[in-house]
Amino acid sequence: MKGTVLKVENLAVRYVTEDGIVQAVNGIDISVEKGSTLGLVGETGAGKTTTALSVLRLIPDPPGEVVSGKIELDGKALMELPESKMEKIRGGLVSMIFQDPMTALNPVLKVGDQIAEAIKIHQQLSQDKALQKAREMLEMVGIPGARMNEYPHQFSGGMKQRVVIAIALSCSPKLLIADEPTTALDVTIQAQVLELMKELKEKMDMAMIMITHDLGVVAEVCDNVAIMYAGRIVEQGTLEEIFNNTKHPYTEGLFLSIPNIDDRKAELKPIRGLMSDPFNLPPGCSFCDRCDYAMDKCATEKPEKVHFSPDHFVECHLYPDNKEFQLKGGKG
Amino acid sequence: MKDKEVLLQVRNLKKYFDTPKGKLHAVDDITFDLRKGKTLGLVGESGCGKSTTGRVILRLLEATDGEIIYNGKNIRELSPKEMRALRKEIQIIFQDPFSSLDPRMTVSEIIEEPIKLNKLIRDRKKRFERVLELMDLVGLSRRLMNTYPHELDGGRRQRIGIARALALDTKFIVCDEPVSALDVSIQAQILNLLKELQKKLGLTYIFITHDLSVVNHFSDDIAVMYLGKLIEKASAEELFSNPVHPYTKALLSAIPRPTLEKTGEKIILKGEISSPINPEDNCRFANRCPYARDVCRQSEPPLRESGENHFVACHLF
Numbered sequence: 001m002k003g004t005v006l007k008v009e010n011l012a013v014r015y016v017t018e019d020g021i022v023q024a025v026n027g028i029d030i031s032v033e034k035g036s037t038l039g040l041v042g043e044t045g046a047g048k049t050t051t052a053l054s055v056l057r058l059i060p061d062p063p064g065e066v067v068s069g070k071i072e073l074d075g076k077a078l079m080e081l082p083e084s085k086m087e088k089i090r091g092g093l094v095s096m097i098f099q100d101p102m103t104a105l106n107p108v109l110k111v112g113d114q115i116a117e118a119i120k121i122h123q124q125l126s127q128d129k130a131l132q133k134a135r136e137m138l139e140m141v142g143i144p145g146a147r148m149n150e151y152p153h154q155f156s157g158g159m160k161q162r163v164v165i166a167i168a169l170s171c172s173p174k175l176l177i178a179d180e181p182t183t184a185l186d187v188t189i190q191a192q193v194l195e196l197m198k199e200l201k202e203k204m205d206m207a208m209i210m211i212t213h214d215l216g217v218v219a220e221v222c223d224n225v226a227i228m229y230a231g232r233i234v235e236q237g238t239l240e241e242i243f244n245n246t247k248h249p250y251t252e253g254l255f256l257s258i259p260n261i262d263d264r265k266a267e268l269k270p271i272r273g274l275m276s277d278p279f280n281l282p283p284g285c286s287f288c289d290r291c292d293y294a295m296d297k298c299a300t301e302k303p304e305k306v307h308f309s310p311d312h313f314v315e316c317h318l319y320p321d322n323k324e325f326q327l328k329g330g331k332g
Numbered sequence: 333m334k335d336k337e338v339l340l341q342v343r344n345l346k347k348y349f350d351t352p353k354g355k356l357h358a359v360d361d362i363t364f365d366l367r368k369g370k371t372l373g374l375v376g377e378s379g380c381g382k383s384t385t386g387r388v389i390l391r392l393l394e395a396t397d398g399e400i401i402y403n404g405k406n407i408r409e410l411s412p413k414e415m416r417a418l419r420k421e422i423q424i425i426f427q428d429p430f431s432s433l434d435p436r437m438t439v440s441e442i443i444e445e446p447i448k449l450n451k452l453i454r455d456r457k458k459r460f461e462r463v464l465e466l467m468d469l470v471g472l473s474r475r476l477m478n479t480y481p482h483e484l485d486g487g488r489r490q491r492i493g494i495a496r497a498l499a500l501d502t503k504f505i506v507c508d509e510p511v512s513a514l515d516v517s518i519q520a521q522i523l524n525l526l527k528e529l530q531k532k533l534g535l536t537y538i539f540i541t542h543d544l545s546v547v548n549h550f551s552d553d554i555a556v557m558y559l560g561k562l563i564e565k566a567s568a569e570e571l572f573s574n575p576v577h578p579y580t581k582a583l584l585s586a587i588p589r590p591t592l593e594k595t596g597e598k599i600i601l602k603g604e605i606s607s608p609i610n611p612e613d614n615c616r617f618a619n620r621c622p623y624a625r626d627v628c629r630q631s632e633p634p635l636r637e638s639g640e641n642h643f644v645a646c647h648l649f
Contacts, residue, residue, distance in 0.1 A: 043515040156604050157378075186377035186542065188601045191586035195600055213516060216545075216588030243592050257520035258590055259549030264568055268549065270520030274485055 004072075005175050005207040006032040006055065006094075011069030013050050013059055020279040024050040026231035027068070030209075032175065032224075037201065037208040039218040039239075041254070042228035045275055048211045051228070052177045055209075056096060057086050074174050092122045095168035099180035101160035105152040111163045112138070112148025115170055122171040137166040141196060158189035165197065172204055179211045194220060215258060219243065224311065227251045230276055230286035237312030247314040249291045252327045285317065293318055293327075339504060339536050340366040340389070345398035347381075347388045354610040358384040360560035361398075363635070371530070371537040373551030373568065375544060375583075379605060380557040382540045386506040389538070390422055391415060402504070420450055423497040427509035429489030433481040439492055440477040443467065446499045466495040471525060487518035494525065504536045511546065523550060544587050548572050556580050559608050559616040562635060566642040576644045579617045615647060623648055 008030040015022040025047040032038045040048045053059050055071055057078060071078040074093055078086070090096075098104045106114060115134035119125060125133065135145040141162040143155075152160055161181060168176060178197070182190040198221055201208055210221055218225055218239070225242040227235045227250065235248035246252050253271035260266045273290040276282055282289070288298040298317050306319040318325050347359040359381045366372050374382045387393045389400055391407055400407040402422070410418060426432040433442055443463045446452075453459040467474055470491045481489055490510060497505055507526065511519040523546065529535060541547050547554055548568050555565040556577065564577040575581045582599040603620045615621070618628040627647045635645040 043517060158604060187544065187586045188377065188582060189604065190588070191598060191600050194588070195598075214588060215590035219590050219592060220588045240592060243590075254516060255590065257516045259520075259523070259545040261545040261548050261572070261587060261589060264548045264572070266549075268520040268524055270524060271517040272521075274487070274518075 003034050004031050005034050005074055006030065006209075007070075007072040008051075008055065009070040009072075011051065011054055011071070012067040013047075013054055013069075014065050014067055015063045016065060017063050022278045023281055024064075024231055024278065025054070026281070028226075028228075028231075028233045030226065030233070032207045032209060034174075034207055035201075035205050036223040037210055037221055039222035039225040040209055040211045040228060041213065041215065041218055041225060043213060043275060045230075045278060046228040047231040048228055049179055050231075052096065052179055052209060052211055055175075055177065056090055056094060057081075058090075088122070091118050091168075091173075092171050093173055094175045094177065095171070095173040096177040096179065097161075097164050097168050097181045099183050101157060101164050101184065102152075104164050105160060107152055110149050110151060111155070115148075115163070115167050118167050118170050133170065134166075137170050138163070140169075140200070141166045156189075158185055158193060161185060161193055162196065165193075165200070169200060169204065169206075173206060175207045175209070176201070177209045177211070180213070181210075182217065183212070183214070190217075197221065215254060227254070230278065230281060232286065232315060234287065234316070235312075235314045237309070241309065241312040245308070245312070246327060247308065247312075247319065248287075248316050249293050249318075249327060250287050253290070285315075337368040338365050339368040339403060341399070341401040342366075342385075342389065343399040343401070345385070345388060345400065346396045347384050347393060348396045351609060356609045357560045357611055358608065359388060359395075360611075362555075362557070362560075362562040364555055364562065364565060366536060366538065367552070368536055369530070369534050370552040371539050371550060373547035373554040374538055374540045374557060375542065375547050375554060376557035377542060377583075377605065379559075379608065381560040381608075382542075382557050383508055385557070386424065386508050386538055386540050390424055390506055392424070420452075420500040421503045422506075423500070423502050423504070424506045424508060425490075425493050425497050425510045427512055429486055429493050429513065430481075432493055433489060435481055438478050438480055439467075439472065439484075442481070442492055443495045443499055446496060450500060452500060462499075466499055469498065469529070470495045471521075485518075486514050487521060490514065490522055491525070494522075494529070498529070498533070502533070502535065504538075506538045506540065508540045509542070510539075512541065512543065519546075526550075544584065556583070559605060559611065561616055561645065563617070563646070564642075564644045565635075566639075570639070570642055574639075574642075576638050576642070576649060577617075577646050578621050578623050578648075615645075 010027050011025055012027050013025040015024055042048050054066060059066060112131060112134045115137050116130040119130040119133050135148055138148050139145050143159060143162055182193050212218060222239055224238055226233045229250050235251050256269040271290050276286050284299045284301050285303050288294045295317060303315045303317045305313045305315055307313045342364050345359055345362050349356040349358055376382050388395045395408060440463050443466055444459060447459055447462060453462055464474055472491050511522050539550055551568045554568050554571045555562050558579050564580045575584055582601045585599045601620050606619055613632050615628040615633050618624040633645045633647045635643050638644045638649050
């Protein structure tokens, strides 16, 4: 253990809309150790992006509202900081990469200037020095420095994502939040970008939160994994614990839903039904309607955390009484 | 029905687009057969021409050259009237269930429309019964009949798209990335549905996707495309266990696998796809290929049989 970079406690976020209240994140705890990568996995609407935006204090308010929660980044309590201090932290201590590199860049600014902009704001360098650093950053992500005078439309999708990475890393953040950074890219380009991110993370000794729905990407880059469902972390553990000792029925369902590339005959076992309506979450376990193991109390009582190791916990009624319980799906 | 019966033969199919910079070779001389009741997976990265191929086969885009022989008839030579009759058999399912459905029509109206337009069932009551039957078939609950697409999630919308594609006398469907926009758990539901329907109704599919684990699971045969060219083709089993083309190898190794037991080295390709506009007479993959030799930059490799029913276009074999 090299110390904790990020600690989130009891975070709850909701969106108040005309149609009702969306309970997007419902009391989650996260901690990210220095230099490690946490994978935040879940389907559309699970609350992954909302969680990430909360850490940056970027939840649009209204309609967003942080109901409760403590966020501690590198020893600073973020929720208490004034907005002016927050501006220094975003892009400095913590950076974020978004899914779509096409919309994350300003189309009318040269990419070199866009990188230099971030550097100037955080490091008080002169324009020349900032541009010099921008060129170095561009080369670090594998783009020839000479291309810094080009505009985003002159780059391909993979190259644009590299530019975005260069901007995010230009001020050596302690924590990088990557929100589906490779989802919009082709497989061979995805492999290039993931490799680059791993390499840079190592080099800069930076912690990372990788938001993704792709368990393949998780297996490749993460040290720890948190599985989110309907605004809760339903299972969390080390990569090995989640993959080889799967405990939550939802986690198991995710694994059984992906086609196994090494066994094409294997039947897909989808999770039935749909995610519960975030406007109207059930009183008990949110996954209960879709769960093959559901019992009577799942519908009425919220499950508590059950720990299997200091890192590995699950929120499920199957375990408090019987820790030996095995899921039947063949996984774990 | 014989197992080997061929439903569709594509011969030297070409589709070029005129652009200000020159001719864009979207589909460049591809040839393949599709057996009745089977699925051919068409894979490749963005811009390789897989969707264009699907559309040209259905004559949603006119081909530049080549033959598309469906059930013994060259589709390209059919008159508009004959084509209209044929359209009852050949259908497409689109990637984005959000933009491929008319937002102002209810679920039942969307499914009913093709039946009405083709005057397949003239009696209103019977037509309505057919709509309900189709909704049952694709697993859409009947109570959703009067809802609008925006009220439904992606998985249900895709089911509407499938019901619409099945509304007529459908025998052949081009599935263009039908599950790419869906979450994994929903994706599995739709894949299982498509498979079930194929078995039940004897459908033939072309399954276009960039997701290799999906295509492996779903297809009988797989064709890999790169910059408008078909570079390798084999049964799914053969292609995944014994890929020959360097691009196919790299593509397969690049898939992030959801397992901790890592098998084999990742081949990380350098560089990116080159331009499809006025391509030179060389192997299109040569500039990224780790094994490229002089010959690869001088002439284009033809598609040759490298093993039984395994075709590859590469100078190294």
